Amino acid sequence: xxxxxxxxxxxxGSPLADELRGLGFDVRPAAGPxxxxxxxxxxxxxxxxxxxxxxxxxxxxxxxxxxxxPRFDACAVSGALAVQPAARTALDKAAATAAATGAGxxxxxxxxxxxxxxxxxxxxxxxxxxxxVPATAAERDAAVAAVAAVDEEAVRLRTAVKxxxxxxxxxxxxxxxxxxxxxxxxxxxxxxxxxxxxLLTALVAAGCAATGDRWGYVAAGVLLLVxxxxxxxxxxxxxxxxQYSTMGAWLDxxxxxxxxxxxxxxxxxxxxxxxxxxxxxxxxxxxxxTCRHVVDFSFNEANHDATANTxxxxxxxxxxxxxxxxxxxxxMIILPIGERWAMIAVLTAVTTPxxxxxxxxxxxxxxxxYTTAGRVLRSLTRKARRTDRAAAALAELTDSGPVAxxxxxxxxxxxxxxxxxxxxxxxxxxxGSAVDSEYGAPWxxxxxxxxxxxxGKSLERxxxxxxxxxxxxxxxxxxxxxxxxxALHADVPGALPAAFGLIAAVAYHHYDTVYRIRGGTGAPPxxxxxxxxxxxxxxxxxxxxxxxxxxxxFPVALTAMAVFVALVVLVESIRFWVSSGAPAVHDExxxx
Numbered sequence: 001x002x003x004x005x006x007x008x009x010x011x012x013g014s015p016l017a018d019e020l021r022g023l024g025f026d027v028r029p030a031a032g033p034x035x036x037x038x039x040x041x042x043x044x045x046x047x048x049x050x051x052x053x054x055x056x057x058x059x060x061x062x063x064x065x066x067x068x069x070p071r072f073d074a075c076a077v078s079g080a081l082a083v084q085p086a087a088r089t090a091l092d093k094a095a096a097t098a099a100a101t102g103a104g105x106x107x108x109x110x111x112x113x114x115x116x117x118x119x120x121x122x123x124x125x126x127x128x129x130x131x132x133v134p135a136t137a138a139e140r141d142a143a144v145a146a147v148a149a150v151d152e153e154a155v156r157l158r159t160a161v162k163x164x165x166x167x168x169x170x171x172x173x174x175x176x177x178x179x180x181x182x183x184x185x186x187x188x189x190x191x192x193x194x195x196x197x198x199l200l201t202a203l204v205a206a207g208c209a210a211t212g213d214r215w216g217y218v219a220a221g222v223l224l225l226v227x228x229x230x231x232x233x234x235x236x237x238x239x240x241x242x243q244y245s246t247m248g249a250w251l252d253x254x255x256x257x258x259x260x261x262x263x264x265x266x267x268x269x270x271x272x273x274x275x276x277x278x279x280x281x282x283x284x285x286x287x288x289x290t291c292r293h294v295v296d297f298s299f300n301e302a303n304h305d306a307t308a309n310t311x312x313x314x315x316x317x318x319x320x321x322x323x324x325x326x327x328x329x330x331x332m333i334i335l336p337i338g339e340r341w342a343m344i345a346v347l348t349a350v351t352t353p354x355x356x357x358x359x360x361x362x363x364x365x366x367x368x369x370y371t372t373a374g375r376v377l378r379s380l381t382r383k384a385r386r387t388d389r390a391a392a393a394l395a396e397l398t399d400s401g402p403v404a405x406x407x408x409x410x411x412x413x414x415x416x417x418x419x420x421x422x423x424x425x426x427x428x429x430x431x432g433s434a435v436d437s438e439y440g441a442p443w444x445x446x447x448x449x450x451x452x453x454x455x456g457k458s459l460e461r462x463x464x465x466x467x468x469x470x471x472x473x474x475x476x477x478x479x480x481x482x483x484x485x486x487a488l489h490a491d492v493p494g495a496l497p498a499a500f501g502l503i504a505a506v507a508y509h510h511y512d513t514v515y516r517i518r519g520g521t522g523a524p525p526x527x528x529x530x531x532x533x534x535x536x537x538x539x540x541x542x543x544x545x546x547x548x549x550x551x552x553x554f555p556v557a558l559t560a561m562a563v564f565v566a567l568v569v570l571v572e573s574i575r576f577w578v579s580s581g582a583p584a585v586h587d588e589x590x591x592x
Contacts, residue, residue: 001024001025001026002024002025002026002047002048002049002082003025003026003028003043003047003048003049004020004025004026004028004050004051004052004067004082005029005030005036005039005040005049005052006020006027006028006029006030006052006054007031007032007033007051007052007053007054007106008030008031008032008053008054008055008106009054010029010054011054011055016052016056017029019060019063020052020063022060023060023063023064023067025050025067029054033098033106036051036095037095037096037098040091040092040095041095045085046085047085048082048083048084049088049091050067050080050081050082050083051080051106051107051110052067052079052080052081053079053080053105053106053107053108053133055105055133055134055140056080056131056132057130057132057133057134057140057143057147058077058078058079058129058130058131058132058143058147059129059130059131059147059150059152059155061152061155062080062129062131063077063131064242065077065124065126065129065242066080066082066124067080068082068242069122069242069244070084070242070244070245071244072122073086073120074087074090074091074111074119075121075122075124076111076121076122076123077124077126077131078105078108078131078133079105079107079108079131079133080107080131081107081108081110081111083114083119087114087119087120090114091110091114091119093113093117094110094111094112094113094114094116094117094119095110097113098112098113105133107133108133127155127159128150129150129152129155130143130146130147130150132146156240157178157179158178159239160182160236160237160239160240161174161178161236162235162239165338166332166336167328167331167332167339168339168342169232169336172338172342173229173232174232174236177233178236180233180236181233181236181237181240182240184233185240189237190237190243191235191237191245191248191252192234192245192247192248192251194230194233194234194237195230195234195248195252195255196251197230198227198230198231198233198255198259199227199255199258201226201227202223202224202227202258202259202260202262203259205220205223205224205227205263205266206220206262206263206266206267207266208223209263209266209267209269209348209353210265210267210269210270211270212270212271212272212274213270216270217270217348217349220263220266220348221344221345221346221348221349222345222349224263224341224344224345225341225342225345227259228338228341228342231255231256231259234252235252246577246579247577247578249515249519249577250515250574250577253512254508254511254512254515254573257289257508257511258508260289260337260340261504261507263344264285264286264357264500265282265497265500267282267348267353267356268281268282268353268497270353271353271354276352276353276354277496278353278354279497279500280484280488280496281354281357281358281361282357283484283487283496283499283503284357284361284484285357285360285361285364286500286503286504286507287477287481287484287503288360288364288365288368289364290476290480290507290510290511291473291476291477292364292368292371292372293514294397294472294473294510295368295371295372295375295469295473296371297397297472297514298394298469298471298472298473299375299379299469301390301394301397301517302386302390302393302463302468302469303384303386303390304389333366333367333370334367334370334371335364335366335367340360340363343360343363344356344360347359375469376467376470379466379469380466380467385464386464388462390464391462391464391468393517393523394463394468394469394471394472395459395463396513396517396523397472397510397513397523398455398458398459398472398475398535399472399475399510399513399529399534400455400456400459400475400529400534401529401530401532401533401536401537402533402534402537403452403456403533403536403537403540404452404453404455404456404536404537405456406452406456407449407452407453407455407456407457408456408457408459408460409456411456418461418468419458419460419461419465419468419471420458420465420467420471422454422455422457422458423454423455423470423471423474423475424470424474425454426450426453426454426455426458426478427451427454427475427477427478429450429451429454430447430450430451430478430482430539431477431481431482431485433447434447434481434482434485434486434543435481435485438489439486439490439491439546439551440546440547440549440551441547442547444543444546444547445543445544445547447543448536448540448544449540451478451536451539452536452537452539452540455475455534455535456536475535475536476510476535478535478539479506479535479536479538479539480503480506480507482539482543483499483502483503483538483539483558484496484499484503486499486542486543486546486554487499487554487558489546490551490554491551492551492554492555493555494555494559495551495554495555495558497555498555498556498558498559498562499558501558501559501566502559502562502565504566505562505563505565505566506532506535506538506565508566508569508570508573509528509565509569509573512524512569512573516576524569524572524573524576525572528568528569528572531568532565532569538561538565541561542558542561545557545558
């Protein structure tokens, strides 16, 4: 149990001690700074410890924000400070000096000294919530009145909703899903349990779609919307009760894609029962969505810590966002997850899987072109220097493996063109050749070898060019589309479903890489990239298999590749995200 040291003389009638116990703390009173410092030394270094002024007046949720958020090593509001083991050394140094200064609240002095000792102290935005340490009776009465004037529960419900979200989610889901989140919190349910329920509901929806019957399609559409409501609820529950966790970050980051792509597979299976083969459309939709997300991730990483953003395009975007209706229009036309799932659900219930995929491909292609064009314009018109960290993140996002490195080593010396030129030429040549060639064409092996060379040469220089963030999505498109083309040309039963499974496994690996980088822990270990071959190694292997195997054996080979990649990346991913070294984060980024 975490410990809170309540400093100063007790205030008659104050509910503070009971409120702190209600937050799960063992409360230990200390009459003065010296006694508090002595108590701090007795709290085990591997436990969360907090210091709160006994004269504190404020909302319980203000204390919850300061004392219980697991994402921050140290967090404080006026009169309250909490630290986790990572910041304990700084707290111990602060305790040795704060007691002697004597001015103001001891918790506030401790927070200032901890910052001076090297700790990063998070100070949450309280808005209308109150957190104060009154010095006089009159000030205390005023603070108590200010607490009573604010509906704390309304604030807590409002802030449980993501600050930036899509139109459908904001106006059709969040108005009631926040109350579902509160219901879950009051019954002791965790965000991870809600996330798992959302996944299971989506998988049942995919199973209903796979029946190929109209009742199955209607049930699938309804269940998909229920799954999305639960998907919104898990994040709102995490914000409502501050239940952020490493496991939750992993589940939240990957289950959305697993649900959506499983539903694509269910639609394809249902269509096949009615004699309509839409596996190529399902695979195309998955490829388009994944490449679109990689564009988002790469652009954000390239500009994560860039300086001097003077792009007139960014300035225009900011002016458009200042006009209310344009914000919602711009969010809707890119077909974010809320609008996308609503469209899929409705079309599944009333039309056919083929119609669903046509609508997905058209809508997502437009959204991808819109966002990519805007980002290209921003990149070309901005004046900024990208950092080594951004260049390293882009290099990791390429997922280049041993083949690329081997060719880059064999062909020494820098060539005159920039990294983007090699990536663009290699990717276009690979995709064009895969699409244009017959199954088993031996000359395609030479194209795959050239693609590996281009991949290696594209990483010879740091990826700091204006458009170098396009390199990872180019490689994603080249790998995925090449596998799709090979399966199409095989033209045998099972080839496209096997290709779907392989690309789904590889896409999981790429999403996992993104969220590790976002969490500040770096990309997956190099051995994992090499074991799975890197993007160029997998393309080369798939091309060689198509050249040496008969058509009927190709689906088996793709299935074996899919199983191998899935097992390796899942085992390593689970090991990482459940380990103590993984970050406790919660994604608050743009709607996916």
